[in-house]
Amino acid sequence: MDTQQAGDGPQHGQLEPSHGTSDGARFGAPSGTADLHMHSSHSDGTEAPAEVVAAAQRAGMRTMSLTDHDTTSGWAEAAHAARRHGMTFVPGMELSASHEGRSVHVLGYLFDPEHAGLRRATERIRDSRVGRAEAMVRNIGRDYDFTWEDVLAQTSDGATVGRPHIADALVARGYAHDRSAAFEEILHPRRGYFVSHYAPDPATAVSLIVAAGGVAVIAHPAGRGRMLPPSVLQELIRSGLGGFELGHRENTDEGTRALRRLAHDADLIVTGSSDYHGSGKPNRPGEYTTSDAMLARILAAGTGSAPVLP
Numbered sequence: 001m002d003t004q005q006a007g008d009g010p011q012h013g014q015l016e017p018s019h020g021t022s023d024g025a026r027f028g029a030p031s032g033t034a035d036l037h038m039h040s041s042h043s044d045g046t047e048a049p050a051e052v053v054a055a056a057q058r059a060g061m062r063t064m065s066l067t068d069h070d071t072t073s074g075w076a077e078a079a080h081a082a083r084r085h086g087m088t089f090v091p092g093m094e095l096s097a098s099h100e101g102r103s104v105h106v107l108g109y110l111f112d113p114e115h116a117g118l119r120r121a122t123e124r125i126r127d128s129r130v131g132r133a134e135a136m137v138r139n140i141g142r143d144y145d146f147t148w149e150d151v152l153a154q155t156s157d158g159a160t161v162g163r164p165h166i167a168d169a170l171v172a173r174g175y176a177h178d179r180s181a182a183f184e185e186i187l188h189p190r191r192g193y194f195v196s197h198y199a200p201d202p203a204t205a206v207s208l209i210v211a212a213g214g215v216a217v218i219a220h221p222a223g224r225g226r227m228l229p230p231s232v233l234q235e236l237i238r239s240g241l242g243g244f245e246l247g248h249r250e251n252t253d254e255g256t257r258a259l260r261r262l263a264h265d266a267d268l269i270v271t272g273s274s275d276y277h278g279s280g281k282p283n284r285p286g287e288y289t290t291s292d293a294m295l296a297r298i299l300a301a302g303t304g305s306a307p308v309l310p
Helices: 023-027 049-058 073-087 116-141 148-152 163-172 179-184 202-211 231-240 252-264 292-301
Strands: 032-038 063-068 092-099 102-109 215-218 243-247 269-271
Touching: 023 269, 032 049, 032 092, 032 102, 049 073, 063 073, 073 231, 073 269, 092 116, 092 163, 092 202, 102 202, 116 148, 116 163, 116 202, 148 163, 163 179, 202 215, 202 231, 215 269, 243 252, 252 269
Parallel strands: 032 063, 215 243, 243 269
Antiparallel strands: 092 102, 102 215
């Protein structure tokens, strides 16, 4: 199968990679069939966990991970669906962090969801997200006929409320064409409606996942304007960072090349994933994948919870 180096993948406006592109292939590993970054309606995706698993299966994936923002509430449904489809399910989550006001996302795999420190952190983040969302809706409501009830109508029970739900509500009210347009227009910080929410610093986020027996991987670490300084990256490695998600459509070529070198020098895990959100984003299941060799390293390192095997 022809493969494309995920780190040298498409920039905005270029063609999407083909299904099955494996970031691990750049290290000489065979192409994989694992998509380890997918979202459901338990956070900001548009499909139930079982539907996300089915989408991964239709794309040819043999392994998937549900990585909803700051919650593990979709694990049980996803695990049941994975068994039904004969797939491996890797329990995961995307933990919010922040560095100097910029959002950093840390993927955690195979951690203990009952770990006290991690539970306190995710509860605080989710509570802050709700307060932030309510404040943003009040701000928007000063200029638009827009209420908190509009947002709740776009939010599944138990979901982590966030800006994507506000965006969906703006679309439903006819104030934006789609979710992306809502983010580029009304929800853009320049419009003045934005409110920040609590998130730990990246080193704390990594340490919490590691303390819970998990494997910490920085999501889309080479995105435009989101590259962490070398000193922070070294701090993350000292904190137990497991790897980088170098196969992702938002990563830039230059940033990926730099992180590829660092990953090689520090013997870090390298993953590739779709960051699937259903209809919430154009990302498609399996557009980037993680090699079998890198998946094996994650499965060997995680001790807080177990994968669900077919």
